Amino acid sequence: MSFITDIIAWYEKNKRDLPWRKTRDPYVIWLSEIILQQTRVEQGMPYFYRFAERFPTVADFAEAQEDEILKLWQGLGYYSRGRNMHKTAQLVMEEHGGYFPNQYDQLIKLKGIGDYTAAAISSFSADEPKAVVDGNVFRLLARYFGVEEPINSSKAKKIFTELANEMIDKARPGLSNQALMEFGSLQCRPKNPFCDTCPLQLSCVAFGKGLVNTLPIKLKKVQTRNRYFNYLICRKGEHVLFNKRGPNDIWQNLHEFPLIETNAPVDPLIMLKSNEFEQLFGKKVILTGQYGPVKHILSHQKLHVNFIFIDEFEEHFKEKKNWFFTDIETLEQFAMPKIIFSFLNIFPTLKKS
Template identity: 50%
Template sequence: MEQKTDQTDITSRLLSWYNEHKRDLPWRATEDPYLVWLSEVILQQTRVAQGWNYYLRFVDRFPDVQSLAEAEEEEVLKLWQGLGYYTRARNLHAAAKQILHNFHGTFPSEYTHILSLKGVGKYTAAAISSIAFRAPYAVVDGNVFRVLSRLFAIETPIDTTGGKKIISELAQSLIHPVQPGTYNQAIMDFGSLVCTPSQPKCADCPLQVYCKAYDIKKVSLFPVTSRKVIIRKRYFNYFHIIQGSHTFIQKRNESDIWKNLYEFPLVETTGAADFLQLSQTDEFKHLFPEGITLSVDHCHTVKHQLTHQAIHTTFYKVEVDAGSNFNPPEWIIRIEEKDLADYPVSRLTEKYLELI
């Protein structure tokens, strides 16, 4: 009988667990690299429940690389609206064009070619290579970091070069040579369902017998990290201006969050500011020159949390007299209020629109 090493036994326990508990997700029924790629990009930093509908909508509208490559970026962003991290959508679109032009419209099968696509990092390239082409590349995402750092009680902080190297090598040593895609999906599912960030289900864990962190009763101390995330506070003041049947929006162009999305005219301040303080800023005076009569209908405050930014926001709904000669700065676009839904906006603006 073949003698199993600890590594091969861990792998086969993971596969058996997966076989019994895997989630029935729409993208799991396919080995089409385009669909695997689409699902992986949608699911980055997104919960499965939320990503599911987006995936189905994307597949319906863009069933293949060509249809995605030929779409207008604005349509891609609109379909992406609400998922956040819009760079993913822009990269997805750019990579589809790359496949069309550099690979004659056929999804590349070699790991290095996959890695050359815009927005595709080692994680996504490994996921596509292993699932769609059965190549033995181990994925290393947040789940894998957590599971392996606990399983092997890795003391080196996982956010250092040394820690990343240790985890990547361990992941690679565990990969199943024949079913690499299944192994990768198994360890990720295991991390999100059993070896969870808080209150992992150690009592029912099939890997408990091998788990060093469990053995030394220090599960909660792993993974070890070296630093805390610094959250930057920002203060946004939006003006939802109504003039007759019109409203006003602007497109974000700078290299900042939400590039190419639309929003109401914005005055960003360095701290919280009330309406009186706002009205004394140069930006406000530029937006509403003297002589324009405004009435503030109501205001809403919304706090929006991004990975590295906490955005404290106040939306002011203001009315400008329909007959007045209101000429906002040239970057502000005047549109019919009823057409607002045609423009891709951030999740923050969407939250406000839902509120009103």
């Protein structure tokens, strides 16, 4: 039996029962593919059901408000994916008459859809013979064929895509791609792969040469940037001061507390005496509590976050267009970063620490 035939046979016996595998609807497949980018299946499944129920058609998605989409997306991270999905849905309505395309050449022109996603949607919905090369497929091919080119190098994408296109069954490309991805995810796992029960064991280069724990090779990541966030909890009766983030930084258009970012960790009492702080809140501010620092890891950033409770503040900050007071009971209506709603789960009524 050939490489792909063995993998398809394995897939038919071991595949997971996933809802997006039961449809040829390119819209539904698109939902699943975007949601599952940078996300484990177990984590992404509830989000898929949530979006599919709220937006059963691409027209429903296109008509939604961005704030609603971001609220439903809350907790998944990489929020640009949600914003791009909204733009894609609107483009489908404008340029494709509300019919989500299922051909690679049309899909690749849509916002937020790259080679991988276009290949996946066209392959799964229309059996277009395009190889789908995700991290699981990179790993499987690198081990089986003994490819030592770093998978995140500039050459790797071309090498592995060409190899994957040679391997797939051209008569059953959708099934081939699903099988390759599932095999890499469940059998040829990143750590502790099931080599002892692998149907490819005898012909696998990595297994034969003892390179299973070495391949695939990956270049070192970009250096992580440290940032120091100081959130100010400014309560006024049953209202609290909130902020809507702007563009050109993380968490675009999400909501948070007023933020003072510093270049290094800072003592809250010292920060309260700074010129920047006094210009916003006056000189009579009282520090009533603190929570943190809390570490929050992003792809290339490490956030060190403090939550600082203050009282007796003056409202010199009214020129801040994105700052506004809102009822504490309405906070859950806003889309916000994970670090903020995790804080609210600890302080649901913003009681002082």
